Structure formats: structure tokens, C-alpha cells
Amino acid sequence: MIRLLRANMGRLKKETAFWAAIIFMVFYALCVCLMAKYSMDLNDNSLPLDGLFLYGYGLTGLIAVPGLVMAAVCSLFVGTEYSDGTIRNKLIVGHSRAGIYLSNFITCAAVGIALNLSYALVVCAVGIPLCGWFTASAGTILSLIADGVLMLISYAAIFTMAGMLMQNKTLASIFCILGVVVSMFLSFYLGTCIAQPEMIDTLQIIDGEQVMKSMPNPRYLSQTVRNIYQFIIDFLPSGQSVQISGQTAPHLGLMAMYSLVIIICSNIIGIFVFRKKDIQ
Amino acid sequence: MEYVLTASSLSKRYRDFKALDQLDLHVEKGAIYGFVGKNGAGKTTLIRLICGLQDPTDGEYTLYGMKNTDPGIVKARRRMGAVVETPSIYLNMTAKENLQAQYRILGLPSFEGIDQILQLVNLADTGKKKAKNFSLGMRQRLGIAIALAGSPDFLVLDEPVNGLDPQGIIEIRELILKLNREHQITFLISSHILDELARLATHYGFIDNGRMLKEISAKEMEESCRKCLRVEVSNMEALARVMQQLGAEYKVISQTQADLFGEHNISKLTIALSQEGCIVHRIYEKDETLESYYVNLVGGGRHD
Numbered sequence A: 001m002i003r004l005l006r007a008n009m010g011r012l013k014k015e016t017a018f019w020a021a022i023i024f025m026v027f028y029a030l031c032v033c034l035m036a037k038y039s040m041d042l043n044d045n046s047l048p049l050d051g052l053f054l055y056g057y058g059l060t061g062l063i064a065v066p067g068l069v070m071a072a073v074c075s076l077f078v079g080t081e082y083s084d085g086t087i088r089n090k091l092i093v094g095h096s097r098a099g100i101y102l103s104n105f106i107t108c109a110a111v112g113i114a115l116n117l118s119y120a121l122v123v124c125a126v127g128i129p130l131c132g133w134f135t136a137s138a139g140t141i142l143s144l145i146a147d148g149v150l151m152l153i154s155y156a157a158i159f160t161m162a163g164m165l166m167q168n169k170t171l172a173s174i175f176c177i178l179g180v181v182v183s184m185f186l187s188f189y190l191g192t193c194i195a196q197p198e199m200i201d202t203l204q205i206i207d208g209e210q211v212m213k214s215m216p217n218p219r220y221l222s223q224t225v226r227n228i229y230q231f232i233i234d235f236l237p238s239g240q241s242v243q244i245s246g247q248t249a250p251h252l253g254l255m256a257m258y259s260l261v262i263i264i265c266s267n268i269i270g271i272f273v274f275r276k277k278d279i280q
Numbered sequence B: 001m002e003y004v005l006t007a008s009s010l011s012k013r014y015r016d017f018k019a020l021d022q023l024d025l026h027v028e029k030g031a032i033y034g035f036v037g038k039n040g041a042g043k044t045t046l047i048r049l050i051c052g053l054q055d056p057t058d059g060e061y062t063l064y065g066m067k068n069t070d071p072g073i074v075k076a077r078r079r080m081g082a083v084v085e086t087p088s089i090y091l092n093m094t095a096k097e098n099l100q101a102q103y104r105i106l107g108l109p110s111f112e113g114i115d116q117i118l119q120l121v122n123l124a125d126t127g128k129k130k131a132k133n134f135s136l137g138m139r140q141r142l143g144i145a146i147a148l149a150g151s152p153d154f155l156v157l158d159e160p161v162n163g164l165d166p167q168g169i170i171e172i173r174e175l176i177l178k179l180n181r182e183h184q185i186t187f188l189i190s191s192h193i194l195d196e197l198a199r200l201a202t203h204y205g206f207i208d209n210g211r212m213l214k215e216i217s218a219k220e221m222e223e224s225c226r227k228c229l230r231v232e233v234s235n236m237e238a239l240a241r242v243m244q245q246l247g248a249e250y251k252v253i254s255q256t257q258a259d260l261f262g263e264h265n266i267s268k269l270t271i272a273l274s275q276e277g278c279i280v281h282r283i284y285e286k287d288e289t290l291e292s293y294y295v296n297l298v299g300g301g302r303h304d
Helices: A003-012 A016-043 A049-057 A065-083 A087-092 A096-130 A138-166 A169-194 A223-235 A235-243 A252-277 B043-050 B071-076 B095-106 B114-120 B137-147 B166-183 B194-198 B218-224 B235-244 B265-275 B290-303
Strands: A199-206 A209-216 B002-015 B017-028 B031-034 B057-062 B080-083 B155-160 B186-189 B203-208 B210-216 B228-233 B248-253 B258-262 B282-284
Touching: A003 A096, A003 B095, A016 A049, A016 A065, A016 A096, A016 B282, A049 A065, A049 A096, A049 A138, A049 A235, A065 A096, A065 A138, A065 A169, A065 A235, A087 A096, A087 B080, A087 B095, A087 B218, A096 A138, A138 A169, A138 A252, A169 A223, A169 A235, A199 B186, A223 A235, A223 A252, A235 A252, A252 B002, B002 B043, B017 B043, B017 B057, B017 B186, B017 B203, B031 B194, B043 B057, B043 B155, B043 B186, B043 B282, B057 B071, B071 B186, B080 B137, B114 B137, B114 B166, B137 B155, B137 B166, B186 B194, B194 B290, B203 B218, B203 B248, B210 B218, B210 B290, B218 B290, B228 B235, B235 B248, B235 B258, B235 B265, B265 B282
Parallel strands: B017 B210, B031 B186, B031 B203, B080 B155, B155 B186
Antiparallel strands: A199 A209, B002 B017, B002 B057, B203 B210, B228 B258, B228 B282, B248 B258
């Protein structure tokens, strides 16, 4: 598999989509720093570096930026093997299907980490002089980074599975990008539902007088539904992306475990189906 | 006889469609094996199976004596190269970069030999031109170059001249002959362009509806397709007597038909037969080509 990895890395170095993604992440990091500077100047306050750094895993708890970029790059990278027919070259010379699959997964994971590193380097280089050092404890920051990296690897596992099993580059790309968008909005929506307060203040007119009265929020979720919604957000990589970047992740340990479950299950299912697959 | 590839009762089914049906095949070492059949006959399916792209539904094949079910088949595959349908090349890379990528896949320690391969396939001067800007012939040659990386002993080419212009066809033909003669590479070439195949092949396998109709060497084919006179006569014994008197080679086909080989004076022949009381009903020159042989074979197969 080392040979396949070397071949993949050699190809990645020449992949336009990969370099375009790196440039995008650098540009994105610069924009985040500039916006922070603008906000600090406007409000005459200082922003902690933590938020800026965590935007590398998503934008303001809203947009799963790395997921979207990885969806495009990984599906194109893996899909090219089918569209150019080069996956045949690997099989014909005797590489195992599991080896081909895993080498593609590792390459996609490396893409995610490289994108995150390029963002982190720029944010640290520009953000530290602007905002100073992290305010959260080193343990918290490291936990968030570990969760974020596992989230990126779980994205890689899903995109590799889609790309390797679909055989159609365009279809795989659409599936991956749409998947991120849908899961991102789903996570945001579920997060909004969970954030509903138990009681709401209502303005009522009693005997001609306006009275503020607290009453139960009809949109407040029961504990069971709340747990299910929270599980979905914690489980989905886009949900993790939204939570980490919004610094609203209540279950860092669980999220890491869910990412590992996604990585292991996606690879096992992907390799199993790919081994049975007829290649054209 | 040393075989590079053999197949025994090999079958492949896609749902209800039988793409290969109990196919037997024998590719001798050093041969250029022409695999002949119409579109959809099962040629590409067989190639996909032996390249490990798909698994057979039934039957087995051996590559360098290694069964397809044996884990050692992986090692045997390292001795082969293939171009299946379209050339498998990275379109956004140059010819050299494509070969470098294949060298890495093969785990070769250096890029030594890439320039020689590019020269061999006449792509040494393509420079920084990306493969997406190559002509069909150039892509085909690059596909062969990639298949040649790692110095294989056995090359499988699926329709290598399909869609090429005359110059491209000549270049591919010369390349195949050169590789076979100078580098002793065994070839399995599938094609339905029979004239072209006839210029190359040392052995033929005719496939129709997923079944092997016949395997024959080019020599045997030449003998069976020898130029001759086909005569239809009323008295075969009389014809035999006359041919023995003339000391000519002949072959009795049926009670009324025979093939006469060599040069004959038809006037003298008919007079001699007439004197023996034999009437000549019909006489014509028979010059069977690969194409007519194939048509007869496929047609005959259908009537069986």
C-alpha cells in the first residue's frame, strides 16, 4: 500500500483542485483575520484567538466550510480514477482492492488535514499578533483540535466511500457536496430546535392592562426528542463542524467516538462492497 | 507447450445476460493471439476477467500457471500489462508524468527507463503537452507505454486500433510486432478489424455469443485458407485418377466437391476429366481470407 500512497501523493501534488482548495483556505483564513480586526476596531474590544482558530472547522457555527471543500476535492480526486480509467492500472498490476481503497482514504484524510493546517498556519501567523494567545486552556483547545481532525477524517471516509462505489465522478461530487449542505442545514435546524427555551414570556392584555406572563414554550422539546436531536448533531460530521466552530459542543468525548465509528464503519462497508464491484 | 494464459469453462453472467459461456482459451508463450468476435461477443468481458477487474461467475483461468482463485495470481499479474477499452491515462498529466505515476504504482525504485519507453512508443517529443490534448493514436500509444512500465511479459490490448487513422494503425501494428519480436512479449489482442489482425496474429480465437468457436494457429489457418480451385464433378473417382496422373495435390471435400492445389491448366483438366467420363459442373477459385473464415465459422455456428 506504500506504493499506492506514494503514487497518490505524487498525483495530489499535481492536482489543480487540491491547490485551489489550499489557496481558498488561506484566503478564508485571511478573511477571518481581517473581519476580526474590523470588528475589534469597530467595537474597540479584543477578540480571543480561540474563535478565529476554530473557524477552521466551520464558519461561525453555521457553515461546514472544510466539509464543503473536502467534498469537492476528494470526490474529484477519487472520481478521476474512474473517469480516466486509471484504477484499472492499479488492479491489473496486482494491487489488492482493500489496498487501493485504503490508500485513497488515507490520501483524502491527508487532504483534510492539509487544508486544516494551511488555515491554522495563516490564522496563527496573522491572528496571534492581532488577538494574542488562546484564552481557553490548552487541554480544551487540544480536545477541540482532536475532535476537529477526527471530524475531517470522518468526512474523508464518507467521501472516499461515495467516490469509490459510485464510479461516476460527477454523480459522486454532487452527492458529496449536497450531502454536506443538507446535513449542515439539518444540524443547524436541530440546533435551533434544541436551543428553544422551556418558558417564554408573552405579552397578555388582562382587564385592559398589558401583563408580561411566562408560559411553557410549545416548541420546547421533550427530553427524549432533545436527546435524539443532540445525538444526530453530535454524530454527523457537519453537526460536529457547526458545534466546534460555534464553540457549542457539549459532548467532545462522544463526538470523537462517533467520528471513529463513522471512519471504521465507512471503511469496512466501502471495502466490502468495492471488493465485490465489477470494474468497467 | 508453455501457456501464458488458459481459460477453462469460464463464464460470466450479468443478471440474466450470459456474457461468457463456458469459454476455453489457450494463449501460448510468445504468441500474438488474435481474439476475434463481433461487438458484444464477450471479448472485453474476458479481458476484464483476466485483468482482475471482475470475477468470473463460473469456471477458472490460469495466468502463468497460477489459478485465478490462488492468492499468487496477484504476483502473476505483475508480469502482465493491459489496455482495456480506452487507454487508462491521467488526462491532466503529460506522458512522462503518467509513466512516473505508473512507476510509483509499481513501486519501481527510480524513473530509469521512462525515456526509452517514450521513445519506443514514439512519444518522446511530447514535452509538457497534457494527455487531454493528445490525439486518439497518441493516447493509445501512451496507454501501451503505461502497460509496458515494469517490463511485462504479457500484454493484453483491447481493440488497440479502434478509431485510429491509417497512420495510427500502422504505428500501433509496427509497435506490436517490434515488442513481440525484439522483446519476446506475448500478446492477446481483441479486435473486430480482421484485415489488421491478419497482419499480426500468430494464433486466433474466434468467439461468438460468449463461446469459443475455434482456436487455430495462423499456420493452420493459412493451410485451411490456401488458394485453390474448388471443383464440383459428377465422378469423384475419375477426378482422383486424373489428379494422380497429373501428380497434383488435392483434397476431397465431399462426394462431388474437391479442392485442387497448385497451378492448373483448366482446359487440359476438363478434357482429361471428360475423357474419364466425368462431367465438371462448376469450377471456381477459392481464396479464403480471415474474414470469410470468420463469417463461415460464425454462420456455421448459428446453423448448428
